[in-house]
Amino acid sequence: MLDILDHEIPEGEQRLTLRVENGIGLLTLCRPDRLNGWSWESSRQLGIMADRIRFDDAIRVVLLRGEGRAFCAGIDVTAPGGGITGRSPAERTQRYYEGIRWVHERFAAFAGLPQPVIAAVQGYCLGFGFELALMADVRIAADDAVFALPEAGIGVAVDAGGDLRIARDAGAGWAKYLALTGRRIDASTAERIGLLQGVTPPGELESTARALAEEVAANAPLAVRQIKRSVDAYADDGIARTLDRTALAAALTLTSRDAAEGYTAKASRRPPRFEGA
Numbered sequence: 001m002l003d004i005l006d007h008e009i010p011e012g013e014q015r016l017t018l019r020v021e022n023g024i025g026l027l028t029l030c031r032p033d034r035l036n037g038w039s040w041e042s043s044r045q046l047g048i049m050a051d052r053i054r055f056d057d058a059i060r061v062v063l064l065r066g067e068g069r070a071f072c073a074g075i076d077v078t079a080p081g082g083g084i085t086g087r088s089p090a091e092r093t094q095r096y097y098e099g100i101r102w103v104h105e106r107f108a109a110f111a112g113l114p115q116p117v118i119a120a121v122q123g124y125c126l127g128f129g130f131e132l133a134l135m136a137d138v139r140i141a142a143d144d145a146v147f148a149l150p151e152a153g154i155g156v157a158v159d160a161g162g163d164l165r166i167a168r169d170a171g172a173g174w175a176k177y178l179a180l181t182g183r184r185i186d187a188s189t190a191e192r193i194g195l196l197q198g199v200t201p202p203g204e205l206e207s208t209a210r211a212l213a214e215e216v217a218a219n220a221p222l223a224v225r226q227i228k229r230s231v232d233a234y235a236d237d238g239i240a241r242t243l244d245r246t247a248l249a250a251a252l253t254l255t256s257r258d259a260a261e262g263y264t265a266k267a268s269r270r271p272p273r274f275e276g277a
Helices: 002-006 040-054 089-111 128-134 162-170 172-181 187-192 202-217 221-235 239-254 257-268
Strands: 016-021 024-029 061-066 117-121 124-126 138-142 146-148 198-200
Touching (some): 016 040, 061 128, 061 202, 089 239, 117 128, 124 128, 128 162, 138 187, 138 202, 146 187, 162 172, 162 239, 187 198, 239 257
Parallel strands (some): 024 061, 124 146, 138 198
Antiparallel strands (some): 016 024
């Protein structure tokens, strides 16, 4: 099974890599030249990696990290396949809806791994990157990390459930504040409101996160997995149902004229002129 999956990611096209060391699955976003920008292909590969990790008894804990100076700066707008077309606005919206649901399924496979996931975050952690980090069970960040959900500023809804997870961990007020404004917060603020479990100097991030992963990996695997499942069953109650509403909201806004204006304005480095259409 795993050998077959190995051929599903062409050589040189990796968005993520996986290495196992002493019970720790090191899952690394490996496009530092693109600030580990996210794409449809990144979501596909995340699903493949989740399948590998799930059935690998040698992995007791996952350490999620980004290569280079950023964890993930959000969507890679240069990645192929970024736009979805259709013969009509309705068909295009429907295709976006199914595409976002497909992404949710890959993210759910990752968030639902039996092994705990620890995220080590440095630099930019924006948009999809922030949403990915929020799927980890524990998050440690360097004090240079910056977090934001900038989607509303370009005319689209938060599409992978990051606002829902912020509401779960920090409260609805913080979820709305961050998602409605797109403002960036630093690591100390993220820790204060409960989105991080620790902040370190950049040079100590790797060693701190590894030490935590080793501590988890040393504990009884069956007990660790059941603790994660029990806490998730309580904390995530309602998220799965709400994500379908999220997919529809994303599809409707991604196909709006405001979204086209938002992306154009961003590329032109000018303020967008939104009309609510």
